[in-house]
Amino acid sequence: MRLLDSLALHIDRAAEAPLHRQLYHRLVEEITAGALRPGEKLPSTRDFAGLLEVSRNTVVLAFDHLISEGYLEPVTGSGTYVSWELPEQRPAKASARINPAIEAAGHLSRSMAPDSAITHAPPTLRHMRRPVPFRANFPAVEMFPVRQWASLAASLYRELDPDAAGALLGEGDPQGYEPLRIAIAEHVALSRGLTCTAHNIVIFAGAQHAVDLACRILLTPGERVWCEDPGYDGIYASATAAGAIPVAIPVDEEGIVVERGMALAPDARLAYVSPSKQFPLGMELSLERRHALLQWAGAAGAWVLEDDYDTEFRYAGRPMPALHALDREGRVLYFGTFSKMLFPGLRLGFAVLPDALVEAFVSARAIVGRYSPMLEQALVARFMNDGHLATHVRRMRRLYARRQDYLLQGIERRLSRWMTAAPTNTGMEIIASLSAGLSGQRVAEAAARRGLEILPIAVLAHDVQADHLVTLGFSAFSEDQMDEGLDILRDIFVEMERGETPMAGAG
Incomplete structure (x- = not known):
């Protein structure tokens, strides 16, 4: 703590720049000025957070960026140290308004190369899946209340005054239509026990879009990712495209085997799980494993992607608490989709994010796809607020x-x-x-x-x-x-x- 007291780490909460970006630049200044010497051990992220009165996630994000830039070096079981060989050039000082996705989106130009990993999607993701027997994970689209949907759409169009037209027909918010985010926050609070607000919600073009962007933001090349085995091919593809290394972790009757993950990749940066219903085998992650996974993530400074893709359709017993509802350290990102609840062609999904990640994801969303169509978001919000979603889900169940x-x-x-x-x-x-x-x-x-x-x-x-x-x-x-x-x-x-x-x- 004596070292922390001697550093000039002023954080301006009134500034537009995110706190983790401010801390990143302050530490770069201290390192390049010699106040932090090569080989010097830094205090823990928890001590940093306590002194600066910020969340630990803010410090973790700053440390991760410094590690990726070569200013810091993590030593497993020992701590984080100032690198002996510092980058040759200090990065240019950022303007007041920072776009975290410039670094986080993962060097988008890389994907232009013909041999880039992103050009080799697995066939299971590429083909157009037909609603023929016995196609899995496909809702009964013929039972969707199309007339009710059309009536809501007609009403929405009739009510488009100049202000509403500007909001729904003009440029959209990369984070998503606020009334829809409010409705989603209420929905996941009631159905899954999540504690969040509209601020924590970001709208995506389906859950896979969210998975892919999470890999670009949270991973750097060479980092390892826990992936269920057998498991969702989208996470393997997105982790590989981001330059990370998927590590296949077996599942048994209690879900992903956390102990095996800790043995194969204790330093993994990310774990992807489908705890409510493991894809594709269908078991539920046991409560003991949920706590073990969260304990490992907290100790390792890792993130957990919770894909809750079809828990609305439960036929027996009560579901276990969502991982996000059990998380006390802000390590879990919760993903949901309307493709199963409504219909796949809608292409709308959402993420419930820790506070420390919201700004980075919104900025990255502005680069990758800008925003989802606003009229569709407004329709879904009205469908939910009028009680039609709950009714439709009950009928389909x-x-x-x-x-x-x-x-x-x-x-x-x-x-x-x-x-x-x-x-x-x-x-x-x-x-x-x-x-x-x-x-x-x-x-x-x-x-x-x-x-x-x-x-x-x-x-x-x-x-x-x-x-x-x-x-x-x-x-x-x-x-x-x-x-x-x-x-x-x-x-x-x-x-x-x-x-x-x-x-x-x-x-």
Whole structure:
């Protein structure tokens, strides 16, 4: 603390520049002036935060920037030190209005190179997914209240006075339409127990947009990221595109194995999890694991991305508290989407961010995509505020429960010789286990040739074996559609038994 007292680290709360950027520049000045000497150990981020009366996240962001610039060096288990070899040139002093996304967005020019990682998206992200049996994670769009939506849209247009027209037809707010952010804050508080305000909400073009921008902002090349295995391909792609290193962490019946993550990558900068319903296997992250994950993140100074993609559709029991609701150190970023609650073509998602990250994300959002269409945001806000979202979700929850039961019964009656399936408590799809000798990838390929869409878990697995598992969606399909799909699957299995279609992969 004596060192802190001797430094001239004045923070101006009235300035427009974010606090973490101010602290960054003050520390650069102290280092280049020799007040902080090469090899000198710095006090902890907690001590810094206490002296300056700022959040610890503010200090963490400043330290991370200094480390990425080469001014500081972290030593695992020891602390953070002034680098022995400082950058040759001091960065230009910023103007009063700082755009944190200039650095945070991750050198956007890099993505222009033809061999850049961002040009190699996995096929599961690139293809247009069709609502055919048994497409997973697809809502019943035919049941969406289109007439009600159209009526709200017509009313919105009729009410466009000059002031409203300027707000909805002119330039939009990169953070998102404020009435929608207020409605989302109320929604997640009631449904998931989150404590936040509209200030913490940023609107994105879907959850993957938020995931990708988070990787650009929070990661620097070479840093490691915990990714569930098997797990969401979008996080693997975005982490790689940001120059980071995805580390596949296995999951078991309690979700991501935190102990294994700590063994494989204790110094990871980021962890991506889907705790309410692990994608794609469907288990819920246990309460013990939730606390262990948060404890590790706090100790490691890591961030946690919580993807809560379809928890609204829960059929049995009460959900566990969201990670964000358990977080006491501001380490969790909570992501949600309207693609499942409403319809995928809307392309609207949101993030609930710690206070220390809001400015960086809003600035980065202004660079990457500017803002989401304002009229659609205004429509969703009105849909929510008038109670239509809650009504629609309740209707779909009942419908999806019936459709899941019908699919499970159909598998038991017609396909039990080749696969078994268990019900899911949450979501829009079930996991089926194939009999010995059958390959999920081969079954999926044969099904695609017959007009079906089945997701083999093996395409989402990295270091685990999962070719005996497939995903079958039920939410978007009528009983007649599921009957037809089950008949086609039965024919495929019979053909495989006869040797007319390959049963297993070559290796």
